[in-house]
Amino acid sequence: MRPILLLSAMLLCLGTAAVPTRAAEPSSARLDHILLWGRGIDQATSVMAVKLGFQVRPGRDPGGVANRYVRLADGSFVELLGVTRTDPTFDPGMKEDRQALKGGPGSRTFGFRSTTLDAVYGRLKKLHYAVTPFFTGPDGAKPGWRLFAFDRAPLSSNTFFIDYAADYAPDQFDPANAGDYRVTREHPNGARELSSIWLVSGDAESDRRQLEKMGFGHAVPVRLPQLGAAGFCVPVGPTVLLALQPDGKGVAAQTLASGGPRVLGVSFGVVDLGRAQRWVERGYERSLATYRGVSGESFLAPTRDDLGLSIEFHAMVPGAAACAGAGI
Template identity: 55%
Template sequence: MRSLILWSALIWISGLGQTAGATQLSAETSSIDHILLWGRDIDQVTAVIAVKLGFQVRPGRDPGGVANRYVRMSDGSYLELEGITSSHPDMDPGMRADQAVLRGGSGSRTFGLRSWALDQARAFLLQQGLSPTAIFSASPTDPDGEGPSMPPRWRLFAFEHQPLSSNLFFIDYATGKVTPTRVSDDQVARTHPNSAQELSALWILSSDADADRKQFERMGFTGGTRIQIPQISAHGYGVPVGQKRIFFLQPDGPGIAADALRKGGPQVLGISVGVADFDRAKRWIERGYGEELASYRGALGTSFLAPTQGDLGLLIEFHAVSETATER
């Protein structure tokens, strides 16, 4: 999916009325899909992700001077890396707004949830008065699609007025043709030297975590519980989305969270990544950054925090995915 089209959807005018019989949006029919992570340039963010952190990065495209690349996980979630490649990039209003905040730096302000009931989800959100846009689809001639005679590769909607402190959109994907080559390519693409398996949680930072939680509950995502992350001096709520979590956070006092909010405003401050081999991931990243990293018992089990904020404008917590699976 190309970010240019995503941001176009953010300003697409919704022309559909409320749909009768809409059912409540369910966390069980949704999951964390991906975040959009800007680098200072596409090669810089790729190098950090691959060399220092041990992820495999897959090629993307370069439409209009904004390139993207991908870090795909075994469970289908991913990171979309973005960087400006032209002195005069063709950016839509959303991209320009991001860059106005980031000032050419790194960071994330946008995330997507996958919904397997996209039309029903949109209808429910319309009934809630949350102004979702019309559903926007990939082009029939999308070079990564199946061709004009097949369903579009992806469909999504965003919001005319964002309900949360960071930008949110909902997306779903068509089931492509299964061939031996595609199966093999897919397996290779999702195999990482650091043993990463899934994007387990997103850390959404604002000045009012409870306001975000209440808005998310209004969208149908209930069951939030209190959470504290002392490593960044933040507290808030962990809200289930399928088998994963959105952490809505605010600063506890002086510390990493307060500094990030003061410098960059509301943002996707961090992510949690589940790894199959915790010791391998920890050693890889310690060598990448040339320092020993402390382990701790976090909300998702045994974890450590990679010192990525200076490179990526984003924190990455790694945790042992086997422990999380047991706790679920």
């Protein structure tokens, strides 16, 4: 991916040679967050808060592109992005992102979090990945984050690796604000974790091979009939990355045909599935059916028109292994 895209988005907050087929799995890695464009920042905020029941936190608005956050108790989050003026300042990567989304909502970028970032960087560089230099933020005056990205995207959607200082909290640096930190990660819908990110492309096997090469092996075949998709469930620590492609007619085929490879959806674990279901049913004024998904009992919120991707809620199952519910 173009590193400037990631640098710009993070500053708002905060092709390879032949190698062995299996690399050592990056230590303490998990999925961290996605960058989600709305039709506008207030539209995206309204959907996430009113229709879906998330608490949305303020961000910044430099250059006419604002961001806001949905932060989860597991440390993951969704970064909402939206244009706030007619002449926003886009860097080339951001402009490319907007062009691919045709100015509409959706996501094309997500991040891995790792507590051994230097080791992961060195391993990927030895494997001849086109990794960028490290970027740091937010301003060097306080503990912050470090990340690196890729000059050439190894996966069908753009990605990066990030880590945070132990006491970094972008919505409150003062340790005395522990109560504030806690309540900003409590949501009316009961969401506690970002458990999976779903990628869609025309070649799920290619993404699987790249993920294995990057150190994320143990893929399990999976089908998502509710989306008309099939591919692989790949464990990333306690979280799951789904590498999917269309499987007949359905949302996956429609999404790929209309906009190309991207983040097809995300899944959130909730403490009370019934409460989350009732909230979303009120928000969208329709009844929603549950099904047995990769993460257990789940339902799908009808967010594709609003947000450009699907959002799944599932009941949290303590101790459940990643991809335990997958398999064709």
